[in-house]
Amino acid sequence: MMENMLFGRYVPAESLLHRMDPRSKLLIIFFFVCIIFIANNGITYAFIAIYTFIMLTMSRIPARFLYKGLKPVIWLVIFTFLLQLFFTQQGTLLYRLGPVKIYEEGLKQGLFISLRFLFLILMTSLLTLTTTPIEITDGLESLLNPLKKVRFPVHEMALMMSIALRFIPTLMEETDKIMKAQMARGVEFSSGPLKERIKAVVPLLIPLFVSAFKRAEELAVAMEARGYRGGEGRTKYRQLSWKTADSLQLLVLIALTVLLMLFRS
Amino acid sequence: MDISLSHVEYRYQAKTPFERIAIQDVSIDIPSGTYMALIGHTGSGKSTVLQHLNALLQPTKGIVKIGDREIKSRQKNKSLKPVRQKVGIVFQFPEHQLFEETVEKDIIFGPMNFGVSEEEARKRARLALKHVGLGEEILTKSPFDLSGGQMRRVAIAGVLAMEPEVIVLDEPTAGLDPRGRKEIMDMFYSLHKERGLSTILVTHSMEDAARYADQIVIMQQGMVIKKGTPEEIFSDPIDLMKMGLDVPEVVRFQLMLEEKIGTHLGQIYLSIEELSMAVASLVSGGVRS
């Protein structure tokens, strides 16, 4: 089941990106997503490409992970390219075969849009590849902290996210167990007519819900027994530390923005 | 129905960076009518073996034979239902699989999936309930209103009602109190004796293995490291303990006593009665010193 889910999974490694503060990484990704739209010609796209390449190299994520992760989305990128290529009819005509006409603008747009798409995917997955989900949660909690003033439940939200993260593997395991148990009782999940297959989900979902509720109840009791009574007066064990590297990375991104502004057409 | 595994290997998430070998070169024969105990620590691969016994997993190497069906790697296995009907599995904490509105509906769910008529399934449900020691008044209740022990029994009844020829038990008594434990184990043993039901017990408990099984297979790190009758397996308890495995209390006690007294009793005893007789004659008469 997990075989196709390599995309975006955290891959432990020793790298500058892994050690960076999740807050700076979140900010960088956020700004990157914005500034990528500034690029509109060959040279600006080259800047973006160089930046992305440097970031990927710095992450020390093995290339095969990136490749395997990209495999399912690469078709989407190619599809976007072809769509632009065939349906943009501006500029000089480059090639013609029967009804198929390829224009210069189409080629350009196709390349740019699919590249933008590719870089976005690479950079956002770089965030999840180098940052554990819990670090992302911590980063978000810290970045959203000012919202506490307007009574936004930042602590509760972060706690919910971290508990959800904690229980995802447990529930996956449980799903697998219940599926096997029902298969042993003659349920077929992956063959038979569609109607039967939909019906087969009931013996899986009900036990899963029952157990999730039981877990939630027991977890609440255990948390209470360990003195949990809301965010008030709590200290935090996990600490984020903003280092020089984080500031430098942001500066690099600002420099890139300036370059893009200067060289865009 | 005979089951055999020959040179079976299984890899989880094969061909991914997360690949992991769960079992390798596992060969086990389970002739019809056997009571076999499969023993090993958590992570020894015994639950992976269990899932091969009714084709829930397909080996990545080797052959699994279930009756006259052969399950091999890399082959499309269509309609495994007949296999699954003949091999019933009681998973650990089987009460987690209950889902119907009433106990009766839940028990007949399995048999009806295998094409048994509703009328026949209901008959079987009543019989199965009797086996697990519950009354018929429970049939109309919701399984979720029962006590933990009762839920366990209903889930077991659901597997029995499939009338399998082989029954596989994965720690069927985990979490039960001593009385519940004994009742369930005795029930499976009498089913095995009376109906000649092949039984495969996956367990941590050397006590249960020594008491009920006629064949024991011990697994460690994904491989079979020992197999034989209880007498053969426990004849060299020190070897077992060296491998980090438990031995039954009787055997452990015998070893302790032999060490203290400095004599050997000559053979390993697997029941308290036999051991007490041997010890009595040793300490009071010194017949065998």
Add this chain to the structure above:
Amino acid sequence: MKKNPIVSLDHVSFQYEGHEQYALNNVTFDIYEGEWLAIVGHNGSGKSTMAKLLNGLQFPQQGEITVCGIPLNETSIWDIRRRIGMVFQNPDNQFVGTTVEDDVAFGLENYGVPREEMVQRVQDSLHKVKMDQLLHQEPHHLSGGQKQRVAIAGVMALRPSIIILDEATSMLDPRGRAEVLDSIRTLKSEKSLTVISITHDLEEAAKADRIIVMNKGKVFQEGTPDVIFAMDEQLIQLGLDIPFSVKMAKALGKQGIKLSKYYLSEEELVTELWTYRSHM
């Protein structure tokens, strides 16, 4: 040992909503400072309800519970929960943190312990349960026994005077069970910890200082393992079992071997058989 009651139950009764029978019916007893008390009984005998009451997760309808001299009520529970640590049955459903260290820190965070001290305490308590090598490990990579040891570390980090094990070993394999009990034994020998273990494992109870047998919401019998195991067949009727050494001693008795006491641990029994033989 001077007997100082650290927990007292005074005519305590408790009934779950919608149930006719009392889960606990007029129960009175003391738990003494520094002892290892085993509370045994079959499933549904009221022993788990007891754990919930001691920790203020439920309140009795009648009677009073005092912990460390403080009467247990809605206002004192937070103070009391800090003194009574609790380890539950299911290893998964009490693991709150995403990693081992986070989970141990959870209780400390709740009580507002400063960060520097937290780091120290997390280290120390994980070291004591031999889990300090797995600080950053995620729960789904841990065995049941390891998770329970993390739970113990989480409790011990709050430095309680009492620890309750609510069937904490019943879902573990023999190895996990041994690991958990070893950890508790080490902790107990290092400080004046009071251990209350709620269990149906009689081998575990045999190693306690004192045993309370519960049945139908009442205290059925109370005493040292000697006294309790002398109940013999009565224990089996209550849905429990007798320890191996007692079964062995009984079987030897049938063979005409007279032993000095009714209950002997396995070691004691071996020694006694050894002396028996040398006297022949």
